[in-house]
Amino acid sequence: MVTINKTAHPFDKSRLEALLNRRFFYAPAFEIYGGVAGLYDYGPPGSSLQANIIAEWRKHFIIQENMLELDTTCITPAPVFETSGHVARFADWMVKDTKTGDVLRADHLVKNVLEARLAGDREARGAAAQPPKEEDKKKRKKVAKSAAVKLDDAVVKEYEVTLAMLDNYSGPELGELCRLYSIKNPDTDNEVGEPQQFNLMFTSSIGPTGQHPGYLRPETAQGHFLNFSRLLDFNNGRVPFASAQIGRSFRNEISPRAGLLRVREFTMAEIEHYVDPLNKKHDRFYEVRDVTLTLLDRKVQSSGSTEVTRMTISEAVDKGIVANETLGYFIARIYLFLLKIGIDPQRLRFRQHMENEMAHYATDCWDAEIQNSTGWTECVGCADRAAYDLTVHSERTGHPLVVREALKEPIVTEKDVAEFNKKTVGKTFGKDSAALQKFVGELTEEELQKIKGELAQGSSVVSVDGKGFNLTPDLVTIDRKTFKQSIREYTPNVIEPSFGMGRILYTLLEHSYWSREQDLERGVLSLPPLVAPTKVLIVPLSAKDEFNPLIQEVSSKFRKAGVFSRVDDSNTSIGKRYARNDELGTPFGVTLDFASVANRTMTLRERDSTDQLIGPIDNVIATVTELVEGTIDWSEACRRLPAYDGVQAIE
Amino acid sequence: MVTINKTAHPFDKSRLEALLNRRFFYAPAFEIYGGVAGLYDYGPPGSSLQANIIAEWRKHFIIQENMLELDTTCITPAPVFETSGHVARFADWMVKDTKTGDVLRADHLVKNVLEARLAGDREARGAAAQPPKEEDKKKRKKVAKSAAVKLDDAVVKEYEVTLAMLDNYSGPELGELCRLYSIKNPDTDNEVGEPQQFNLMFTSSIGPTGQHPGYLRPETAQGHFLNFSRLLDFNNGRVPFASAQIGRSFRNEISPRAGLLRVREFTMAEIEHYVDPLNKKHDRFYEVRDVTLTLLDRKVQSSGSTEVTRMTISEAVDKGIVANETLGYFIARIYLFLLKIGIDPQRLRFRQHMENEMAHYATDCWDAEIQNSTGWTECVGCADRAAYDLTVHSERTGHPLVVREALKEPIVTEKDVAEFNKKTVGKTFGKDSAALQKFVGELTEEELQKIKGELAQGSSVVSVDGKGFNLTPDLVTIDRKTFKQSIREYTPNVIEPSFGMGRILYTLLEHSYWSREQDLERGVLSLPPLVAPTKVLIVPLSAKDEFNPLIQEVSSKFRKAGVFSRVDDSNTSIGKRYARNDELGTPFGVTLDFASVANRTMTLRERDSTDQLIGPIDNVIATVTELVEGTIDWSEACRRLPAYDGVQAIE
The missing domain is CATH 3.30.40.230 (Herpes Virus-1)
Known part of the structure; x- marks a missing residue:
């Protein structure tokens, strides 16, 4: 195997940008109209890369943890964001x-x-x-x-x-x-x-009369919170659970100049995990407790330093650096996800928000920051939003957004309660009696006991809004009663991991890019097979018709195996075709030549090393399938298939 | 096997709506704020159903036909929609x-x-x-x-x-x-x-100064057209090819009252297929030529009738009812897609647009209309937009949106060309000479020949903007020259299939809904396994801990097989759990009981018939996997596994 030196040339951003533009990963939207700052279109490889990252996200979070997926609207009437605080503070x-x-x-x-x-x-x-x-x-x-x-x-x-x-x-x-x-x-x-x-919110108005102001959502979160009752019901009333949503959000950035890192329209993936405020432990924390992270906590930053610490998530939670287990669980899961799609762990840290930086209601907040050519960029936020959102929407709408939990042991309490004789009170105090009863009903235990004592003596005078009322035992009795509470009602707290897909995608492209040692001009994107836009390139060595049945066969077998392939039958040299696909991040290539037609063999090329193996067509397909699924690596493939040393002019 | 009578009870829309609301397929957005007409949120089953329909769409169209996927922005600066005609006419x-x-x-x-x-x-x-x-x-x-x-x-x-x-x-x-x-x-x-x-477009403005008016796109199509040059380049300059995009669009409907059938924000899937205007044949038309469709053509409607005709797509193209092969190909592919996801072919027709209904530039347009409780609803449009969009954007921006095709046989032409002697012309006519040369350069062949004849006689007078110029052979010579054209340049035509996902989803729900013969209250959604939100329900008969390892094992085996399952371990009877999942459209259920723990067997229930089979756990998983993948049907499953007649109180 060839030794690969990916750091022979220093990272060159302008070369990467030229590659991404040339291969249409993305491009300024409305380019032929002069473009609009902060708006980008994804071309075929960018769309596929994004779709693959999202598919993995869905597996890693939604499916693995049985989250409830939502798809809510972008257009939002103004009152929602007035309540959430966005109109005043976003x-x-x-x-x-x-x-x-x-x-x-x-x-x-x-x-x-x-x-x-x-x-x-x-x-x-x-x-x-x-x-x-x-x-x-x-x-x-x-x-x-x-x-x-x-x-x-x-x-x-x-x-x-x-x-x-x-x-x-x-x-x-x-x-x-x-x-x-x-x-x-x-x-x-x-x-x-x-x-x-x-x-930063884009404004619009809803309906033909222009009377209903609205905004484009700057995050998907409010769509989760407003549906909380329905979600809880769907989950059979049980907590904890999480909702998840992947969708567009919009922010009218002041002066965006940082490519995909700061845009006005973007795809987010957000999780809202609802948890009992009295118990923020997490059932599956044991699975991640030994994950070691690079942390930059609030105290270090406040002291004017940016020195990081390495520790396991369980240590961070135990020491109180991370506020609770559930927050810690998600921080570790975010880390594992980012590694899986190809982010360099050496260039990933978790930074805690400082006091003034955090939303006033939040308990704790950590950003997954990924280092790139512009510095450290927030790509995922992970906040404990406490009960803020559910509480404010509930207060504004009068719709309870609470969990009602049957208590295993009912709570039994005793207290004094005033009971009025409706008839005599009405007769005695007329229209004032309602106010009086309300006033007495809201007295503290201590105040009630004082009145009880006075009543035992004959009468008690209470003053409501400056007006005195003389109470006697025929009007009111105060007795000790037993109360049994079998339901506990509470507003859950919300832990929110929130992913900016465009930022993750761009930093991944930076981390994946290098130039071949022998040729600065030959860029490669070493995207992991899991997220690569195309998994395998099928390269027929000749445009002759006799190749067609074999191309069809190989394509269709890859499709059946769930491996996304593309045929490149363009009229250029095989070397140019491979170079193009190195730039597109295609991890594997198979070549069909006259030997394939005669012997049913096929060569297999690996992108990073440019190593080539050879084997019977079906074996090669099976090997590629395992490579793409991640059940074997390239060195195992080299053990399974013999090396191919047929010299090709181009490598 | 039990005979199933799905039409025992007439369709009852209010029951279906209650079911969809109860099971949170979708609900009015901002419901706790009183809702906004025409905006809906999808809950967990609705999101999954939509995601599955989209995944199948991606396979059926994008992957099968190697289309180039795009993801372009919703926010669009005003000039784009001024050019496209939407500002004036949408x-x-x-x-x-x-x-x-x-x-x-x-x-x-x-x-x-x-x-x-x-x-x-x-x-x-x-x-x-x-x-x-x-x-x-x-x-x-x-x-x-x-x-x-x-x-x-x-x-x-x-x-x-x-x-x-x-x-x-x-x-x-x-x-x-x-x-x-x-x-x-x-x-x-x-x-x-x-x-x-x-x-109908929502307006907004881009950037902090409010100087850049914009719209939310009412369709995704313009995002394709503006990127045409990049797409063509990505496709190595070859035509035909197609771009595809799945994304949100927005229409500020005047007074939407028809549920998901008329909404203000929706997911579309659009294909723009670029084709040579001189050759609208399609390579793969032979694959669909025998597909028989229900057509309602323009002539029939103009005569005031709505009587449909049944014919194959090849007959419709041959007779000129459908304008060309490519349009016909997509109409047939749309039909096959809709059937695959579960639309009833008896309630599906293709209606041709009438002259005044069609956009002025379109050559032909057919809507896939699906019958539902509100009548016939357009769910997919399929239009030949000719060269309109590419032409107008090209004219407005000056950016050529054309195909340059190398001709196999260069076209050789001869014509007369005037050649001026720059020196003498400049001396003779001074600053007028440029205008003179331009004028002569634009003359017709015939006019040039007239001058050529006069020059042979000595001189010729031409008049430019009322001013006469006396031309002589020392100033200009007119000779016959040979021209060889090896490149043909043209603006491609666009065939556009455009899908409204929400409308398809809602009509599919109507087509899938029925009540059990013996109990009107027991609704079932007979969604095909391909699109059903959950494929298989895992039902443990007891909440005892000893079931946990088995539940884990079965879940994990289904996950590995790529079959999406959910565990229902709620505290209700097994009958209620199955009834709930019939409403959710879950096609299969497996039951884990004490026999499963002892003998490693599992029962398998089919949703529509409520038939039950039994077998070793791994066999049942393999059978369900094939059922979900569509490689076997239920009658084949019944041949593979013995029937289970353990009477369960609930069926």
């Missing part, structure tokens, strides 16, 4: 260029400018000897101009602390930072105004 | 109640009122003897009040003709019909105003 801080009126996101501006200054400082200190490469210059220009200016040590430290805590600042604080550090719009060098809030 | 005619201002769709109003009058007439003529049932009354009220009033024979005929041609009327014509037939708002009995156009 906003980013933006600043305007004081001269051009250009709009920038305030936190991104601070980040870009400070990072550029730190880069300039590093250049001035060390790398000053080497002049910056032409391509480095270009790259930097897109972000923020960086001049090789040395900074004071104290300033460097200050900038670093500010950047570590960036997600913690409010809008006015970001404005303060702009003034303090003289931060200007790097595109124009003009000053920027005070940060203002900009709501 | 509208329905609405009328306003002159007193209340209520808005009604004009064609629906005419249809409802005339149909109600015809129903009243039928009642007065025949059924007058039998008083209408209470439930009939209720039903009718929702549509339009119908009084048992006999109409003249001529009026009945006139109404029928009007209804048959309803899709052919323009807005002003609908207004004319309202006046002619004194049609009022049936809810209020008030007159309605003149029909006005209402655009």
Whole structure:
């Protein structure tokens, strides 16, 4: 087997982007109309890759854990998001260029400018000897101009602390930072105004009269919460359980420039796991307790550091770093999912939200951050939203969103209760009697006992809204009664893992991309077979008609085995066809040549190593099927099938 | 085997709706907020059913025919829909109640009122003897009040003709019909105003400045067309090929009241098949040529009739009833798909659009209409959109959306060409020379030959914008030259099959629903295993812990076999559990009892017949797997496994 060196060439983002564009993984939407920032279309390989990631997500989460799948609408009437708090708070801080009126996101501006200054400082200190490469210059220009200016040590430290805590600042604080550090719009060098809030929801109106304002949902979660009663009923009234949804969401980002990492329309996959607030243990926690994770907790960040810690999830839960077992269970499951689809574990960490960063109602929140050429990017959020959402929707609509649980042992309590003689009270106090009874009904145990004592003495005077009422035993009696509670009613808490599919897909592409050692121009996407758009390429060596029955046979056998194949019978050399499919991430290729027609054999090529094996057609198909299903790896395939050393001009 | 009588009870829509609501197939979105007309959420069984229909669609169309899948955005900048014609024309005619201002769709109003009058007439003529049932009354009220009033024979005929041609009327014509037939708002009995156009697209705006108006797409098609060049390139420049997309679309319906049949947000699946306008034959037409369809062509409808014809698709194409082979191929493939997922072929017809109904650019258009309790509903459209879309987008953007095809035989032509002597022309005519050369370059062959003749005589005068130029042989020579054209450039035509998934799903539910002969209350959804939300229910007869390993084993074996199962270990009787799953459309059930633990046997129940078989666990799993994959049917299963006659109290 050939040794593969995937790091012979440093990662080159512009080459990857050219590949993704050339092979139509995705492209700016409405490109021929000049495009719209933050909107992208997925072409055939991008669509397949996304569909395969989603299919695996469905298996890993929905099927494995018997979650209840939902498909709710994107268009949402305004009252829902008024209640959820999105109308008031789902906003980013933006600043305007004081001269051009250009709009920038305030936190991104601070980040870009400070990072550029730190880069300039590093250049001035060390790398000053080497002049910056032409391509480095270009790259930097897109972000923020960086001049090789040395900074004071104290300033460097200050900038670093500010950047570590960036997600913690409010809008006015970001404005303060702009003034303090003289931060200007790097595109124009003009000053920027005070940060203002900009709501990120797209607005629309529903119906022909224009009277019903609505929004496009910025997350799928509310669709779960509003259906909670129906879901609980579907689950035979039992808790815990989870609902899951894969669907579109929309955010009117202020100034999206980061490709698939910041878009205005995207596919999310969200889970809402409903759990008893008094018991956040998880039945299957034992399955994941030894999973070791890279954690960046809140305390470390607040101290201005970004140093990570490695520990098992059970240790993190035991130490109280992760708030509870259920949250920990999902964090570990998210980790396992990301690894399965091909994310590099060395470039994956879980970062805890800081106090000010977290929604006010949340108990704890961890983001799965994946490192890529732009830094660490949040790709999955995992929050304990407590009972917030169900409570606010229930209060607004009057529809109870609660669990009613039969208690094994009923709770028996005793307390004093006032009982009025309706007739005499009505006669004595007329229209005031209702208010009086309500008032007495809401008194504390202690107050009631005081009145009880006074009644035993003859009478008691109570004052309702400044008006006195003289109570006597013929009007009211206060007696001790026994109460038996056999149902416990509670609002469940919600643990929410929320996945941004586009971000995961893009970071996976970065992690999968490399160039062949011998040829920088030959890019490869080492996507795992599980998610690769096409699993196997069928390459007929000749366009002659006599190959057709064999192509048909092999295609149809792969289809029956559930392995997605494509035939490439284009008029180019076999080398070009394989190079094209290395770029498309196709893990295996089989070649049909004249020997195949004569002997019913077929060669099998592996993408990363370009190793070739040979064997009878049916054996090769069986081997590929196992490789794709992940029951064997390539070294096992090499044991099963002999190597093929027929020299092909192209490898 | 028990004989099953699925038609013992007449179809009862309100029972079906109660079932779908109770089992959370779908429910009004934002129900606890009072709901919004035309927006629905799918619950767990509805989501699964939809996902299974989509998965089969993907196999039947995308994989079988190697289509290129896309995933494009819903948010669309305004210029795209200005070009496509949607801003000007994607509208329905609405009328306003002159007193209340209520808005009604004009064609629906005419249809409802005339149909109600015809129903009243039928009642007065025949059924007058039998008083209408209470439930009939209720039903009718929702549509339009119908009084048992006999109409003249001529009026009945006139109404029928009007209804048959309803899709052919323009807005002003609908207004004319309202006046002619004194049609009022049936809810209020008030007159309605003149029909006005209402655009059905939801509007929004993109970005923080509000300067970029956008729409939510009402179809996915434009996303295909805008990416045509990339798709063609991905397909190595070859035509024909097809792109396919499954995604959300949005239509701001005027007054949706028909459940899933008319909604404001829905999932579509669209194919755009690009074909040479000079050759609309289809390679695989032979595979479908004998498929026999029920057709309702344009001529029959224009004559005021709705009488259908049965014929094979090849006959329909040969006779010119269906415009071309490719259109015919897709019509037949649509038919086969609908049958596969369980649509009743007796209640499926293909209706051709009438002249005025069709988009002005379309060559031919056929709707797959499925009969249901509301009548015949368009569920799939199949149109030949000609070159319209690609042409208009190309003209607007200047980006060529064409196919360039190498000709096998270059076309060689000869023609006269004028060649100017640049130097002398420039000297003689100065700044006019450019206009002169352009003018001469655009002359016809005939005109050029006239000048050529005159030049041979010495000189020729041409007049450009009223100015005369005297041409002589030293300024210009006209010679015969040979041209060789080796590339043919053309705009492909587009055949578009377009599927409304929600409508297909709802009509399938109607076609699948029946009540057991012995008990009207016991509803069954006879969904085919292919699309059923859950394929097999695992029913442990006891909640004892000793069952757990077996439940785990059976679940995991089904999972490995790719058969989606669910365990129902709820505390109710086995009969109730099966009844619940009959309502959910679960085709098979296996029961684990004490004999299973002791002997490793399991019973297998079939939903429709309630027949039960018994066998070793692994045999039962293998049999169910084949039943679900469709390689055997129930009668074959009965041959493989012995019948189980253990009497269970519940069947």
